[in-house]
Amino acid sequence: SKGVQYLNEIKDSVVTAFQWATKEGVICEENVRGVRFNIHDVTLHADAIHRGGGQIMPTARRVFCAAMLTAKPALMEPVFLVEIQCPESAMGGIYSVLNRRRGHVFSEDQKVGTPIYMVKAYLPVMESFGFTADLRSHTSGQAFPQCVFDHWQVLQGDPLEDGSKCHSIVMNIRKRKGLNEGIPPLDRYL
Helix, strand or coil: CCCCCCHHHHHHHHHHHHHHHHHCCCCCCCCCCCCCCCCCCCCCCCCHHHHCHHHHHHHHHHHHHHHHHHCCCCCEEEEEEEEEEEEHHHHHHHHHHHHHCCCEEEEEEECCCCCEEEEEEEEEHHHCCCHHHHHHHHCCCCCEEEEEEEEEEECCCCCCCCCCHHHHHHHHHHHHHCCCCCCCCHHHCC
């Protein structure tokens, strides 16, 4: 795209279209993270009236959306860091509750001079609803959790593949937002 004439004239419109496309992603109109688009070639009309923002922005957005659909998109989910204080007798209940909720224990330390253990784990936010009550019921009220946002992680599965957990999450999000059922097909953007 080095030799394309008038490219500077449309730069602001293309940047705006990029921001529009990444603010409302094609899968479920959520913010898009970790994406890059390479512009290899541009064909522009010689007449300046046809290079305005009204023509460039919607066209560039459709191109960005089509590129996202063909690039194996994935969903990212927020993950809590969970710190749980408990006696040793409650450890089994903690592990069973975390395993059922896709949790992952990465640290288990005993506080020096006490019978209390500090368990640190990662728990997807989507699985955290009702977690405290579930944990307390499985540990007879002996475990005390504290949840804090820690990071984002890629949700396993293909959001475009029918029947996958990722696809069902996308369908639930689209339904909750009042969007059309089903992910828009690629031909809508070409």
